[in-house]
Structure formats: structure tokens, C-alpha cells
Amino acid sequence: MSKAGESDLLERTDDAREHFSQLEREGSRFRAAASRAVHNGRTVAQRWGRQTRIVAASATDRIKDDPLRSAAITFVIGLSIGAMVGRWAGRQQRQ
Secondary structure, eight states: OOHHHHHHHHHHHHHHHHHHHHHHHHHHHHHHHHHHHHHHHHHHHHHHHHHHHHHHHHHHHHHHHOHHHHHHHHHHHHHHHHHHHHHHHHHHHHO
């Protein structure tokens, strides 16, 4: 192999090493960002879980304190949803 060929081969090898190093750095940054995203998601999910348990305990206490009011509110909500579904179904049949 000639000197020019060897020089070209060495230059290409150096370019490939540099490109590989750059890809490795980008991969490391991506892994770090993905790790942060997973950690943040886990933190948010845990917070929502705690808040949900608090709200559920509060709702249970309210239902135990005033069961008649809770039943009346549930009845009104169910009646309203039923009326809305009935209207929607009626519109779908007319079309």
C-alpha cells in the first residue's frame, strides 16, 4: 500500500473514531435524559397515588357521616347521565 493510501486509511480511521465518540456522548446524554424522565414520571405517579388515597379516605368519611345526602347526590348524577345518554341515542336514531 502506498503512503497516500495509508494516510487516507489513517485519516478515515480517525474520522470513524471521532464519529463513534460523538455517538457515544449523544447516547450517554440520551440515557441520562431518559433516566430523568422515568424518575420524574415515577415521582408524579407516587404523588398522584398519595393524593388519590387522601381523596378516597375523605370521600369515605363524608359518605359515612351523611349517607342519605350521598345517596341523593348519586341518584341525581345517575339520572342526569341517563338523560344525556338518552338524548344522544335519540339524536343518533334520527340521523
